[in-house]
Amino acid sequence: MTQAVAGHSPSRAGWLAWDGGARWLPFLLPGAVFIVLAYLYPLIELLRFSFYRQVTAGVVRSDWTIDNYVRFFNQSSMWEVASNTIVMGVSVTILCLILGYPLALAIVRSRGIWTTIFLFLTISPLLASQLVRALGWTMALGQSGWVNTLLLHFGLVDEPVRILGTLGAVILGLTHGLLPFMVLSIASSLSSIDPQLERAATSLGATRTQVLWRVLVPLSLPGIVSGSLLVFCIAVGTYGTPFLLGGPGFKLLSLIVYEYFTSLLNWPFGAALAVILMVIVTAMLGLFVKFVRRPWQVR
Numbered sequence: 001m002t003q004a005v006a007g008h009s010p011s012r013a014g015w016l017a018w019d020g021g022a023r024w025l026p027f028l029l030p031g032a033v034f035i036v037l038a039y040l041y042p043l044i045e046l047l048r049f050s051f052y053r054q055v056t057a058g059v060v061r062s063d064w065t066i067d068n069y070v071r072f073f074n075q076s077s078m079w080e081v082a083s084n085t086i087v088m089g090v091s092v093t094i095l096c097l098i099l100g101y102p103l104a105l106a107i108v109r110s111r112g113i114w115t116t117i118f119l120f121l122t123i124s125p126l127l128a129s130q131l132v133r134a135l136g137w138t139m140a141l142g143q144s145g146w147v148n149t150l151l152l153h154f155g156l157v158d159e160p161v162r163i164l165g166t167l168g169a170v171i172l173g174l175t176h177g178l179l180p181f182m183v184l185s186i187a188s189s190l191s192s193i194d195p196q197l198e199r200a201a202t203s204l205g206a207t208r209t210q211v212l213w214r215v216l217v218p219l220s221l222p223g224i225v226s227g228s229l230l231v232f233c234i235a236v237g238t239y240g241t242p243f244l245l246g247g248p249g250f251k252l253l254s255l256i257v258y259e260y261f262t263s264l265l266n267w268p269f270g271a272a273l274a275v276i277l278m279v280i281v282t283a284m285l286g287l288f289v290k291f292v293r294r295p296w297q298v299r
Contacts, residue, residue: 054266086280107183125180141172144160165246178234184227236254237277243255
């Protein structure tokens with residue numbers, strides 16, 4: 001009777017279950033080797049290089065030192081760049097969450113052709129490269145772009161305003177490109193929620209707002225967390241969109257790292273900045289996961 005209810009034979013269940021046996025090794029080994037070679041080894045080399053000493057442009061000496069990290073903490077400009085990076089990443093994540101949750105809910109609730117339309121609208125930013133999207137926003141946010149044209153037409157401003165080269169332009173461009181990651185993550189969680197739970201809450205007198213905040217949001221929290229992590233990590237580490245929309249005077253850690261590696265040829269300091277960026281991202285992700293779960297914990 002137990003076997004009939006489970007729907008699997010004992011041998012089948014034993015094969016699917018994780019028992020740490022050697023039978024899984026052939027399946028795990030290729031992925032593990034790829035992760036080590038393509039991800040862990042470069043990170044280890046980056047960390048090692050950050051403790052080297054710069055001699056001249058493109059020439060380093062393998063004398064272990066912490067001067068590269070001391071240099072970062074002693075420069076107030078670097079602290080400003082780090083704070084701008086965090087503010088930008090958090091702002092993009094919040095905007096994607098605010099805009100993405102209703103769209104994800106619409107995708108899950110829609111039927112027929114509307115599901116296809118909403119999905120197409122969601123993934124449409126991914127159909128163009130980051131460069132194309134950034135160039136499109138460059139034309140839209142310019143002095144004669146359609147954004148300033150609309151502002152002037154409705155009398156909101158007296159003259160064209162400067163949008164390009166600001167933090168707002170970068171946040172807008174990144175939100176456009178990263179919104180699909182948030183929407184698809186949340187839609188995946190929403191689609192797994194049993195509709196009977198909403199009907200039960202409604203039958204008990206809950207309003208639509210109460211159903212949203214007390215049923216849907218807590219149950220879709222895994223999608224919110226995963227989508228936010230994806231958006232934040234990509235936002236703080238991207239280069240193309242901030243470079244094109246922020247202009248030469250706009251500074252983020254990712255732009256500074258690129259500059260020290262390619263233009264200034266100070267590879268140890270660039271490696272130290274990259275390590276600091278990874279530490280900041282890891283710390284922010286840890287804080288986010290800790291505090292975003294607390295209001296929804298079941299007591």
